[in-house]
Amino acid sequence: MGRVTRRDAIANRERILAAAREVFVERGPNAPLDEIARRAGTGIATLYRHFPDRSALARAVVEAAVLAATAAVRAAVAAEPDPFAALRRYVHEALDLGVAAVIPTLLDSVPQTDPALTAEGGALLDGLVRSAQSAGLLRPDVTVGDLGTLVVRLSRPLPGGLPAGVEAALAHRHADVVLDGLRSAAVTTVLPGPALSFDALRAESAGTG
Amino acid sequence: MGRVTRRDAIANRERILAAAREVFVERGPNAPLDEIARRAGTGIATLYRHFPDRSALARAVVEAAVLAATAAVRAAVAAEPDPFAALRRYVHEALDLGVAAVIPTLLDSVPQTDPALTAEGGALLDGLVRSAQSAGLLRPDVTVGDLGTLVVRLSRPLPGGLPAGVEAALAHRHADVVLDGLRSAAVTTVLPGPALSFDALRAESAGTG
């Protein structure tokens, strides 16, 4: 009894996930599912067939995003011996994947996510930050939380609707400005305000909706 | 015939404008007007009384935002002889005013805005950028467009709903990172991608909706 899934079905599922990632980032966790289907180039019924309701779709999007981000950190660490270079590679890669902003957007629409899911990527990134700081390459007053939220800021599309190509090019451009600001050599003032880890950020965000 | 406007009416108008600024930034140009009224602490009828329709409200919000931003540049120039310090002051002030992100959000929902409105602020900021670059303080490969869009990235609330205080503190913190990355001393690579002025940005954004 070959339990086979058809190729077009797999491809559609993939395109729906990608479209959902974009639309959720642009329009928030309550974005209309019709628009996701439209952007994926499928009918709305296909979306409902693959994901019985919004929360199932959200869950799948978050899971895919976290896995992709984790893989990107792992790849960056493997490819670059210099920890700051690894950080830099990760940031640009995360922008290309378009994977960062959707995670905080959907995390609290997705109850009881497995904490093990985010653990590995968080730990890897944290290690990268620490070793870049030990090597004197990354300014000592930033945290993993800053890194993550800066990438979120960089990867959200700007309001006003730029064409995708310009949007992406600007993001990489601005990432390089931010990365230059993150080097130890760039420090001119000690950063104000709360130095929050990922966990502290999640704890804070419990308060407001 | 004292043509007087009552004080509570003026106060309500102001609170609606402030709420609209926030809500438009968070939920986009089609945000429900009910939510704006609710956040302003007024009834929905009061909103409609002051602003006959969505586009009148949007127009008023944009106008107020542009005027406030222009005043902020002017004040920064007046207060700081050092052009980079003026830039820095402007960035932080713009974050406090919460005024940057709403402009691109609403600009194309507001047809036929007076170009003279944005002209002064744009010219002032452009002059500031140029003189900071001439003085060798600001990296030469950034444009006013970069400045503006970076401030937009910094002033949008992060997805996931942090409490307002944390949100603001993080924004100022990240602004300092970005500002350090904008100094001439920070340059490690030439910035990739398009170096767009404000006008070029507006021209680009005509394409996609």
Next chain:
DNA sequence: CTCCTTCCGGAGAAAATTCCTCCGCTTCGT
């Protein structure tokens, strides 16, 4: 303090949007 004018708030009908299922047709894989 009182009266008149201006303004406010919320109810609720109408309009618009969004959800989500059903079923005839298409495409895949063998």
Next chain:
DNA sequence: ACGAAGCGGAGGAATTTTCTCCGGAAGGAG
């Protein structure tokens, strides 16, 4: 070429959003 799996879109139900109407509250002049 046949059977099974998957697809798309129509369309009614449910939800959200718009926007007006009017009884009552609140500001301000005298």
